Amino acid sequence: MDFILNDEQKLMIETARKVGEAFGPDYWRQHDADKAFPSECWQAICDAGLAGAMLPEELGGAGLGMVEVALIIEELCAGGAGATLAQVFMLNPIFGGVSVAKYGTDQMKRDWLPKMCSGEMQFCMALTEPDAGTNSLELRTTAVADSGGWRLNGQKIWITGVPQSQKMLVVARTTPVDQSPKKTRGISLFMIDTDREGVSYTAIDKLGTNTLSSSQVYFDNVHVRADELIGDVDKGWHQLLDVLNTERIVTTAGLVGAGRLAIRLGVDYAKERRVFGTTPIGAYQSIQFPLAQHWAELEAAKLLNLKAASLFDHGVPFGSESNAAKLIASQAASAVAERAMQVMGGMGFAKEMHAERLWRDARLFRFAPVSEEMILNYIATANLGLPRSY
Structure with a gap:
């Protein structure tokens, strides 16, 4: 390589x-x-x-x-x-x-x-629902065939970037579960106008990632034209997975960058801060070792993520690599942002030092866009050959 x-x-x-x-x-x-x-x-x-x-x-x-x-x-x-x-x-x-x-x-x-x-x-994407988070196959939003298209009804939650978008990728069930040969059939993707009659949304107040709004979205008898279908009717599940798996790569890259930034902030502070005498606190191994540990973790996540990206570019399956990279990166970025706060002591709690924002934002990605528990489930079954528990 x-x-x-x-x-x-x-x-x-x-x-x-x-x-x-x-x-x-x-x-x-x-x-x-x-x-x-x-x-x-x-x-x-x-x-x-x-x-x-x-x-x-x-x-x-x-x-x-x-x-x-x-x-x-x-x-x-x-x-x-x-x-x-x-x-x-x-x-x-x-x-x-x-x-x-x-x-x-x-x-x-x-x-x-x-x-x-x-x-x-x-753009934005409306996938997650109040009763269908990780288990997307249980989604209840429906698109029922109507003259010249479909009628869309349902509710989504934790949808990012709705107010700024002009287009929304909506995941809906076009054939009921009890009429489909299996759960993965009967799901379709549509790209509709965000500003359309029957589409409404309300903001969710949250801990971090405040530069991007999160919303609950409601579809009330929304007309969807035939030419707004993405891919094939009832075959959207595997198309959706193509989108979601690349999302893992993007997430990991952002987390590695955030972790690098947190380390830089912590290191810069540790080089200048003196508490007992003239020695900067960055000389203490209790300061050095945790930062060095997280640097190593972030490098490992980066390399695994680039492997996943390379596999994607060559048309080879990359799910195991992208999921594992995201697992390591989310844990490392969240931990090193908190460690940078610890290095700064009381000042780490101040917004002017930036570390607290990095922690608030990075913490989201331990359960989004896929939780670390579900990643471990995936690795256990796909890579270790263990039986499914769900």
């Missing part, structure tokens, strides 16, 4: 680093306080040609792969954003880009993907 970056990748990483540093920790602290979407940062990412890195050049992208996307996201998040910036990539290049590029019609690709790359159009 070749771990040496080529010139194009180096240039791309340097571009991402400059954009990330232009919107440093102070920018994100203010937007977190204001609960404001990072519009300026996302537009700069689009203007630099980073948003469409893995989309074809004829559709406004750069024609690169998932490896490059992971490297871009890591660098952007390390610059000051922390893990939450990766979510914007989930919404747009993944929920919008992957779903449309792989399963959308030629018209969808021409109309939407260039606008996603330029920042003119944003």
Whole structure:
């Protein structure tokens, strides 16, 4: 395996680093306080040609792969954003880009993907439901065939980025479970206008990731046109998995970047802070060892994530690698952000030091987009051959 970056990748990483540093920790602290979407940062990412890195050049992208996307996201998040910036990539290049590029019609690709790359159009995805979280096969949102399309009814929860989006990828059951040969059949994907009659949403007050809103979404007899179907009717489950598995790679890249940022904040403080005499606290092994441990964990997560991304780019199954990488990265990023707070002592509790925001944001990803317990279930059955418990 070749771990040496080529010139194009180096240039791309340097571009991402400059954009990330232009919107440093102070920018994100203010937007977190204001609960404001990072519009300026996302537009700069689009203007630099980073948003469409893995989309074809004829559709406004750069024609690169998932490896490059992971490297871009890591660098952007390390610059000051922390893990939450990766979510914007989930919404747009993944929920919008992957779903449309792989399963959308030629018209969808021409109309939407260039606008996603330029920042003119944003996406979100409505999957999770109050009674169907991890167990997505139990979703109750229905799309019933109607003249010229479908009628959509149901409720979703924890849907990210709804207010900023123009398009929403909706997962609904088009054939009832009792009429399907198996649970994985009868599910379909639709890309509808967010601003459409019958669609409403309310914000959820939450601990972190405040720069991206989370909402409950309601569908009340929403008309869905026939040309808004993504992929094939009743066969959306496996198409959805293609989208969700790439989401793991994006999440991990953001967590690795957030972890790098937390280590940098902790190290910079430890080099300057003196408590007893003239020796900086960074010389104490009780300060050094935990930071060094988490650095090693983040490096391991990064390499495993790049392996997953490379497998994706070569059309090879990558579920085990992407899930395991996300497991390690989520635990390490959350732990090192808290460790940075500990290094800073009482000042770690102050918002001006940024570490507390990194912890609040990173903590989400120990149970989202898939919980660590479900990842361990997956590894136990898929990799160890153990029987399922659910």
